[in-house]
Amino acid sequence: MHELNFHCRWRIEFAKQISEKISKIQGVRAIVIGGSVARGYADEYADLEIPIFWDKSPNEDIRKFIVSELNASYLYPYNYDAMEDNLLINEFQVDLWHCTVPHEESVIDSIIKDFDTDLGSSNFMDTIRACIPLHGDQLINSWKNKAQLYPRQLAINNIEKSLQSIKSGQVELYVKRQNPTMVCEHIIELQKQLFVILLALNNEYFPSFKWLYKSLENIRIKPEGIEQRFRDIFNYSTNKSVENIIKIIYEVIDLINKIYPEINTEIVYNNLKPTRKKHYYPVSLL
Numbered sequence: 001m002h003e004l005n006f007h008c009r010w011r012i013e014f015a016k017q018i019s020e021k022i023s024k025i026q027g028v029r030a031i032v033i034g035g036s037v038a039r040g041y042a043d044e045y046a047d048l049e050i051p052i053f054w055d056k057s058p059n060e061d062i063r064k065f066i067v068s069e070l071n072a073s074y075l076y077p078y079n080y081d082a083m084e085d086n087l088l089i090n091e092f093q094v095d096l097w098h099c100t101v102p103h104e105e106s107v108i109d110s111i112i113k114d115f116d117t118d119l120g121s122s123n124f125m126d127t128i129r130a131c132i133p134l135h136g137d138q139l140i141n142s143w144k145n146k147a148q149l150y151p152r153q154l155a156i157n158n159i160e161k162s163l164q165s166i167k168s169g170q171v172e173l174y175v176k177r178q179n180p181t182m183v184c185e186h187i188i189e190l191q192k193q194l195f196v197i198l199l200a201l202n203n204e205y206f207p208s209f210k211w212l213y214k215s216l217e218n219i220r221i222k223p224e225g226i227e228q229r230f231r232d233i234f235n236y237s238t239n240k241s242v243e244n245i246i247k248i249i250y251e252v253i254d255l256i257n258k259i260y261p262e263i264n265t266e267i268v269y270n271n272l273k274p275t276r277k278k279h280y281y282p283v284s285l286l
Helices: 006-022 035-039 060-069 101-112 119-130 137-147 152-163 169-176 180-201 209-218 226-235 238-259 266-271
Strands: 028-033 048-054 084-089 092-100 132-135
Touching: 006 028, 006 035, 006 048, 006 060, 006 132, 028 035, 028 137, 035 048, 035 119, 048 101, 060 084, 092 101, 101 119, 101 137, 119 137, 132 137, 152 180, 169 180, 169 238, 180 209, 180 226, 180 238, 209 226, 226 238, 238 266
Parallel strands: 048 092
Antiparallel strands: 028 048, 028 132, 084 092
């Protein structure tokens, strides 16, 4: 791990204090630090994400006991079903995630054995890869070992799923109709799908879209300058923005064809064709 900045370091020390209190509660199997702190991205705005892994889901009394022990208050109204408590401790936000070991182990199996493309499950695998163990090191390290795996079939499934959403016909129609709002919305969706594909090409799990640019900086297999090109797209005219995103799409397809030649990318070429034809005269059944 690279050297952590000041914002990461003090949050880690604070998390250790929190873990010391929570780890003594019966049923707690492991506690980790997740989010920007674990990844080394924390800045002055960063909160602290602490997943807690239990034998079984804690009841309301236990969760409220934890809040009391931490001298915390609720940032949002308490919601038992959410299984996440967003707290304020000395005006600093701490998010406690309440997870169960059996459920998370089933998530790991769904990814490693069944090649599931669910982004939520992939995000858990990314969290485990990046997390800093505070309690229950043996369990977490066993999960980390599994999270280092990234089966080839999983990459293929993720790429094929995202390829189905790579379409540009409609966006060209929005350009013609001078609807920049819909053009931007469509380009953002294309960027998201390309991001998921690039993660799969690099055997990386999904960190959430908020880490899109950080992740693009760190991956090796990608179109040249992709991070800045993604940003620049929103500074161009709508016509130029569409031209640039389509160019990036073709570059990503080239990467897919080189690394996974068994994937049929023809669907994308078809989906990049305009979907509407011009009709200058009335149409009739007669």
